[in-house]
Amino acid sequence: MMPDCNNGDYVRISCGEHVLGHRVKLMLNWLSRFKGLLGTRQLPQGAGAWLAPCSSVHMIGMLYSIDVLFLDRDQRIVNFKSNVKPFSIAIGGPKTFSTIELPASSLQGKSITTGDKVSLVQCR
Numbered sequence: 001m002m003p004d005c006n007n008g009d010y011v012r013i014s015c016g017e018h019v020l021g022h023r024v025k026l027m028l029n030w031l032s033r034f035k036g037l038l039g040t041r042q043l044p045q046g047a048g049a050w051l052a053p054c055s056s057v058h059m060i061g062m063l064y065s066i067d068v069l070f071l072d073r074d075q076r077i078v079n080f081k082s083n084v085k086p087f088s089i090a091i092g093g094p095k096t097f098s099t100i101e102l103p104a105s106s107l108q109g110k111s112i113t114t115g116d117k118v119s120l121v122q123c124r
Helices: 030-035
Strands: 010-015 016-026 046-052 056-058 066-071 077-086 089-091 098-103 118-123
Touching: 010 046, 016 030, 016 098, 056 098
Parallel strands: 016 046
Antiparallel strands: 010 016, 010 118, 046 098, 056 089, 066 077, 066 098
């Protein structure tokens, strides 16, 4: 998926002409995926988390809503949910390999649909 990136690295991601996040943290091991965004008070615009492998997210214990993209192994969008509320669960479906968590309303006004490819722009 991301050959030159490691757990904990930050990436910039885009989908078509839209930059979805310029500081998205990779969460590629069990412990980082388990913790996810728990314990954070907010997710600033431009920030996010890319969890792999991961096919669903829970918002148990979260204090704020998020937008979630569900991707297959080719980094194509198979599902997405906007404004996922605290104490809820979002499931991507059987083709989901990874998820990207973004601040609520990040997807608003963007013409993103299932089948679109999400691109990793750089690792930091």
